[in-house]
Amino acid sequence: xxxxxxxxxxxxxxxxxxxxxxxxxxxxxxxxxxxxxxxxxxxxxxxxxxxxxxxxxxxxxxxxxxxxxxxxxxxxxxxxxxxxxxxxxxxxxxxxxxxxxxxxxxxxxxxxxxxxxxxxxxxxxxxxxxxxxxxxxxxxxxxxxxxxxxxxxxxxxxxxxxxxxxxxxxxxxxxxxxxxxxxxxxxxxxxxxxxxxxxxxxxxxxxxxxxxxxxxxxxxxxxxxxxxxxxxxxxxxxxxxxxxxxxxxxxxxxxxxxxxxxxxxxxxxxxxxxxxxxxxxxxxxxxxxxxxxxxxxxxxxxxxxxxxxxxxxxxxxxxxxxxxxxxxxxxxxxxxxxxxxxxxxxxxxxxxxxxxxxxxxxxxxxxxxxxxxxxxxxxxxxxxxxxxxxxxxxxxxxxxxxxxxxxxxxxxxxxxxxxxxxxxxxxxxxxxxxxxxxxxxx
Numbered sequence: 001x002x003x004x005x006x007x008x009x010x011x012x013x014x015x016x017x018x019x020x021x022x023x024x025x026x027x028x029x030x031x032x033x034x035x036x037x038x039x040x041x042x043x044x045x046x047x048x049x050x051x052x053x054x055x056x057x058x059x060x061x062x063x064x065x066x067x068x069x070x071x072x073x074x075x076x077x078x079x080x081x082x083x084x085x086x087x088x089x090x091x092x093x094x095x096x097x098x099x100x101x102x103x104x105x106x107x108x109x110x111x112x113x114x115x116x117x118x119x120x121x122x123x124x125x126x127x128x129x130x131x132x133x134x135x136x137x138x139x140x141x142x143x144x145x146x147x148x149x150x151x152x153x154x155x156x157x158x159x160x161x162x163x164x165x166x167x168x169x170x171x172x173x174x175x176x177x178x179x180x181x182x183x184x185x186x187x188x189x190x191x192x193x194x195x196x197x198x199x200x201x202x203x204x205x206x207x208x209x210x211x212x213x214x215x216x217x218x219x220x221x222x223x224x225x226x227x228x229x230x231x232x233x234x235x236x237x238x239x240x241x242x243x244x245x246x247x248x249x250x251x252x253x254x255x256x257x258x259x260x261x262x263x264x265x266x267x268x269x270x271x272x273x274x275x276x277x278x279x280x281x282x283x284x285x286x287x288x289x290x291x292x293x294x295x296x297x298x299x300x301x302x303x304x305x306x307x308x309x310x311x312x313x314x315x316x317x318x319x320x321x322x323x324x325x326x327x328x329x330x331x332x333x334x335x336x337x338x339x340x341x342x343x344x345x346x347x348x349x350x351x352x353x354x355x356x357x358x359x360x361x362x363x364x365x366x367x368x369x370x371x372x373x374x375x376x377x378x379x380x381x382x383x384x385x386x387x388x389x390x391x392x393x394x395x396x397x398x399x400x401x402x403x404x405x406x407x408x409x410x411x412x413x414x415x416x417x418x419x420x421x422x423x424x425x426x427x428x429x430x431x432x433x434x435x436x437x438x439x440x441x442x
Contacts (some may be wrong), residue, residue: 097355105159123169134430143384237324289315311338352404
């Protein structure tokens with residue numbers, strides 16, 4: 001029995017050894033054609049490919065994360081820092097409104113040097129064109145002096161003054177040369193610039209305010225051109241409808257200086273001298289003058305600036321070749337004063353700004369009322385005619401100024417005013433004024 005069991009065990013071991021040998025030969029890793037090795041190689045390649053794609057995917061996710069982090073770092077997270085830098089740049093570039101008082105279109109005011117009130121804080125290189133239109137209505141009046149001399153005046157017309165200026169400067173100083181002409185008309189039919197100041201428009205406005213023809217324009221007749229002036233020496237001046245008159249050339253030299261500058265505030269002064277030389281017989285006044293303008297601007301919000309300005313000027317004029325003189329004596333001495341408040345919004349890209357400026361101006365009277373016989377005429381329009389020569393010319397107005405890198409465009413309207421004692425509060429040198437100024441930087 002034992003022998004049989006031993007023989008059976010030997011047979012099983014022999015069979016098992018033979019099967020194992022065959023199995024070892026089937027799993028031989030050196031044989032690439034065996035199915036097990038083929039399956040193993042395919043699995044290995046798949047795992048390598050999967051691992052490669054997974055790594056690439058992870059790498060892409062990592063790169064995306066880095067880019068997002070950079071973007072957040074540059075745009076989102078340091079946005080406050082970036083805004084602070086932007087605001088600081090604003091602080092460093094605080095500027096005044098680029099406002100300049102335009103010329104006049106009234107005969108009496110054109111006898112004098114222009115008002116050089118401006119709020120700019122630095123010199124400019126530019127070519128500028130200014131067109132100013134105004135309505136003048138001064139009824140006939142005889143002004144008698146205590147010594148027996150007398151004057152006569154009667155003015156009723158629309159005036160359009162056009163000025164071409166060339167300004168050249170450096171960091172501190174500027175020189176400006178201006179050529180001016182005056183067009184005289186009775187109506188606005190040939191000049192749209194005159195329409196807002198025409199008799200018809202002004203009287204419609206008076207009617208809306210409850211006043212019917214307060215200056216007797218309708219009574220005297222609309223669309224008239226009358227310029228009849230005579231001085232105490234008998235010299236006269238007459239202007240004709242549709243005529244163009246060349247006004248004296250004006251040369252202006254000014255300097256700009258910063259008195260104080262901080263993160264939020266800017267204080268500057270602009271001072272200068274000007275002179276005019278006549279080029280025609282009608283307006284033959286020569287003159288010299290000086291002026292000073294003080295401007296203060298403060299940052300009040302992220303994109304908003306508030307400006308205050310004061311200006312003073314003194315001028316002397318004299319006729320060179322006879323003719324009508326609006327003044328008594330040998331020389332006309334005049335003064336002008338100005339005040340303004342402005343609000344400026346700066347563009348976000350710092351390439352432009354828009355300003356709204358409200359202002360008041362005053363020109364000194366032409367004659368001294370104490371030298372003349374007291375008024376005994378009761379009608380308002382007669383008193384107003386005397387006031388035109390004896391009272392200071394005061395006016396208030398607003399200007400809209402738009403500036404970019406190449407142009408400055410200024411639109412302005414103004415109304416005259418005397419005081420609360422008078423019915424209509426106006427001398428009517430310029431009953432209503434509109435002005436357009438365009439400057440091209442060069």
